[in-house]
Amino acid sequence: MLERPRLQKKQAFQPTFGAQVVEEGLTRFVLWAPSAHRVDVEVEGLPSVTMDKSDDGCATAEVACGHGARYRYRIFNEKDDEGDEQGSVVPDPAARAQAGDINGPSVVIDPSHYQWENVDWQGRPWHETVLYELHVGTLGGFKGVRQHLPHLAELGITAIELMPVSEFPGARNWGYDGVLPYAVEASYGSPDDMKALIDEAHSYGLMVFLDVVYNHFGPDGNYLANYADAFFRKDLVTPWGPSIDFRQPMVRRYFIDNALMWLEEYQLDGLRFDAVHAISEQDFLVELSETIRARIAPERHVHLVLENEGNTASLLNQQQFTAQWNDDWHNVLHVLLTGEQEGYYGDFVDDATPRLARCLSEGFIFQGHTSRHGHCRGEPSAHLPPTAFVAFLQNHDQTGNRALGERLSVLTDADSLAAAEVLLLLSPMIPLLFMGEEWGSTQPFLFFTEHNEELAQAVREGRRAEFADFSAFFDEQSREQIPDPNALTTFEASIPDFSMRETTPYSACLARYRTLLALRHLHIVPRLACAEALGAKVLGDKAVLARWRMNDDTQLMIALNLSQQSVATPGLGVGQLLYETSEGAAKAAESGRLPPRTAAAWLRDNPGEEEVCE
Numbered sequence: 001m002l003e004r005p006r007l008q009k010k011q012a013f014q015p016t017f018g019a020q021v022v023e024e025g026l027t028r029f030v031l032w033a034p035s036a037h038r039v040d041v042e043v044e045g046l047p048s049v050t051m052d053k054s055d056d057g058c059a060t061a062e063v064a065c066g067h068g069a070r071y072r073y074r075i076f077n078e079k080d081d082e083g084d085e086q087g088s089v090v091p092d093p094a095a096r097a098q099a100g101d102i103n104g105p106s107v108v109i110d111p112s113h114y115q116w117e118n119v120d121w122q123g124r125p126w127h128e129t130v131l132y133e134l135h136v137g138t139l140g141g142f143k144g145v146r147q148h149l150p151h152l153a154e155l156g157i158t159a160i161e162l163m164p165v166s167e168f169p170g171a172r173n174w175g176y177d178g179v180l181p182y183a184v185e186a187s188y189g190s191p192d193d194m195k196a197l198i199d200e201a202h203s204y205g206l207m208v209f210l211d212v213v214y215n216h217f218g219p220d221g222n223y224l225a226n227y228a229d230a231f232f233r234k235d236l237v238t239p240w241g242p243s244i245d246f247r248q249p250m251v252r253r254y255f256i257d258n259a260l261m262w263l264e265e266y267q268l269d270g271l272r273f274d275a276v277h278a279i280s281e282q283d284f285l286v287e288l289s290e291t292i293r294a295r296i297a298p299e300r301h302v303h304l305v306l307e308n309e310g311n312t313a314s315l316l317n318q319q320q321f322t323a324q325w326n327d328d329w330h331n332v333l334h335v336l337l338t339g340e341q342e343g344y345y346g347d348f349v350d351d352a353t354p355r356l357a358r359c360l361s362e363g364f365i366f367q368g369h370t371s372r373h374g375h376c377r378g379e380p381s382a383h384l385p386p387t388a389f390v391a392f393l394q395n396h397d398q399t400g401n402r403a404l405g406e407r408l409s410v411l412t413d414a415d416s417l418a419a420a421e422v423l424l425l426l427s428p429m430i431p432l433l434f435m436g437e438e439w440g441s442t443q444p445f446l447f448f449t450e451h452n453e454e455l456a457q458a459v460r461e462g463r464r465a466e467f468a469d470f471s472a473f474f475d476e477q478s479r480e481q482i483p484d485p486n487a488l489t490t491f492e493a494s495i496p497d498f499s500m501r502e503t504t505p506y507s508a509c510l511a512r513y514r515t516l517l518a519l520r521h522l523h524i525v526p527r528l529a530c531a532e533a534l535g536a537k538v539l540g541d542k543a544v545l546a547r548w549r550m551n552d553d554t555q556l557m558i559a560l561n562l563s564q565q566s567v568a569t570p571g572l573g574v575g576q577l578l579y580e581t582s583e584g585a586a587k588a589a590e591s592g593r594l595p596p597r598t599a600a601a602w603l604r605d606n607p608g609e610e611e612v613c614e
Contacts, residue, residue, distance in 0.1 A: 018094030123301030156517025170450025177218030311378030405444030575604030
């Protein structure tokens with residue numbers, strides 16, 4: 001039998017900026033440099049070429065080179081040119097790859113160089129999504145992540161979510177300090193290596209999402225202001241420096257093209273947009289989503305997910321954004337599980353159980369309500385489907401932004417955590433797991449970097465000062481115990497030890513996750529499209545009963561009790577038991593009392609309206 005030839009998908013999209021291979025042996029270079037007097041492109045082994053400037057500020061040149069060529073831009077300001085200076089050499093801010101680190105040469109990448117295997121892949125519907133967030137560097141780069149795909153597919157994961165992979169300083173970083181959004185981090189592998197990971201994930205039926213950062217650039221290696229000072233606002237500052245000026249059409253084009261590159265050239269199934277509340281021009285988000293939706297073929301399932309402290313419910317629809325990470329869900333459950341009250345958890349301490357009930361009924365807790373800082377945030381969200389919210393017990397932020405990077409497995413008792421996992425994995429919200437969570441890893445996930453020493457010292461001091469108001473770190477001696485972000489040992493301590501997952505006691509946690517995810521795919525996912533919340537009832541302190549009407553008119557019920565006492569469950573009725581965290585817990589609940597630190601889930605056929613929670 002003849003082997004079917006590998007087909008290459010036509011690359012219909014070409015970004016406005018960067019190095020674009022026009023034909024074999026010919027590349028067009030485009031740099032938006034409105035502040036520069038002159039721009040030269042220097043390709044290694046070839047004479048320097050002065051680029052043509054257009055009225056829109058773009059410098060353009062075509063050079064006889066192709067895939068793999070190394071190049072830089074040389075920027076001349078007026079004073080440089082008049083003084084016959086050498087100018088300043090910078091990387092391409094739209095380079096698809098770097099030869100080395102952020103200050104090395106940029107590399108011409110021909111997108112057609114990679115030959116796709118899974119050319120017919122169209123993604124998966126959103127309601128089938130079970131996300132698994134991972135850090136590529138701690139798993140050994142793109143090739144290392146590929147080794148974990150069989151385990152994740154067998155577990156019941158349907159989508160992996162990569163923390164940012166754009167080029168950042170050094171080889172160790174969370175990725176949120178990126179300065180070259182188009183370039184794949186060299187320490188993780190090449191663009192082809194990333195495509196091979198995505199291609200293989202698709203062969204396992206796994207979607208691949210990418211976390212992208214459009215709200216700021218990192219503090220090291222950002223040269224945009226040298227030749228495009230209009231890129232940043234002078235009147236608005238973010239926690240990370242001057243605000244990006246999204247009033248500029250070219251700035252919008254830069255980021256919209258970046259999103260389209262990931263979705264079209266890399267065949268990603270979705271993007272998670274980091275901290276969009278820090279983008280001053282919120283209408284940019286609408287333009288971004290509308291442009292993506294207009295360009296992506298309708299038969300493809302492409303999902304756009306927000307991180308947004310603003311809880312802007314009006315953005316969450318299939319025509320704009322698919323869903324939002326629901327920090328409210330995490331924060332209130334974290335308070336109930338751990339009793340912690342400091343920092344942003346302070347907003348969720350008072351009336352924590354009624355707040356959880358609101359979250360399960362309506363999505364967001366903050367829907368125009370006032371935070372501890374006196375600010376109103378959020379919009380009404382009860383009209384949205386449960387699948388508009390991504391729920392999680394742990395993620396990179398909520399773990400790694402702790403001073404010592406502790407996971408929930410060391411912050412709360414095992415029975416309560418197992419009960420919360422039932423709510424995470426069987427509720428109609430879209431669940432997200434953080435790498436290692438599935439076997440109850442007790443290893444920390446810490447904040448790590450590899451900056452130059454001057455910046456490393458500033459990050460080290462800033463990290464310790466950040467926790468000065470926390471009771472555990474009031475004195476300087478205790479703050480010195482916070483791991484140094486720039487130390488290699490901090491990174492190494494954050495590498496998950498997957499060999500532990502089949503050993504005692506971790507294997508029991510892994511088996512529970514396998515079971516719960518199998519139940520989700522068998523009983524919840526087929527009923528999930530058009531599911532709606534029916535309400536959640538407070539049963540007692542730290543205890544709730546939530547109900548949802550599924551698309552076949554069955555009713556999903558989850559009873560959760562995180563307290564130390566049993567709670568009354570009047571009028572619960574009897575249904576098909578899906579899961580209970582301890583033997584007899586469901587029967588006890590059906591008889592009128594849910595035991596402490598337990599949870600149970602049922603499906604009921606066509607219950608009467610009088611039994612729906614108010």
